[in-house]
Amino acid sequence: MGGTYLIYARAQGGDLVSGLCDGNTAWTPEAAEEVEAVTGPGHAPAMRPVAAPSAQALPGAVAARGEGIPWWPWVGGAGVVIALGRVWLGRHRRTGGE
Missing domain, CATH: 1.20.5 (Single alpha-helices involved in coiled-coils or other helix-helix interfaces)
Known part of the structure; x- marks a missing residue:
């Protein structure tokens, strides 16, 4: 599982998404060269800070009813x-x- 990969993704609404028609492969200099020949040089996406989850309920949220047996x-x-x-x-x- 560890290692470096080439991820095939598309820009969508400011995010990078990868779906069924996209994919990934193990990174090799040859694979990177082939991709860069088509797309130009790539770079890692900038990381956006992720907000910590809030303990406050969202507006309109209701508590789930436990079904039980x-x-x-x-x-x-x-x-x-x-x-x-x-x-x-x-x-x-x-x-x-x-």
Whole structure:
């Protein structure tokens, strides 16, 4: 993963974007020479400072509602456990605890 790469990108709205029709390859002097023959000399893009995320909510934002597990599987599961417990208890009493 480490190393130097040639990234094929387009300028779009002040940014560089790379999509499915673009790509990258490992940097070699030969590959760089071929690209520069077509595009002219390249340079690394200027880095823009990135603002730290803010803890403030955006205007119009609403809190997400936690969905969790719906209640009906719990009720159904409890019903099955109770029914099996009653069957086991009935058999246990008829066989004298064996």
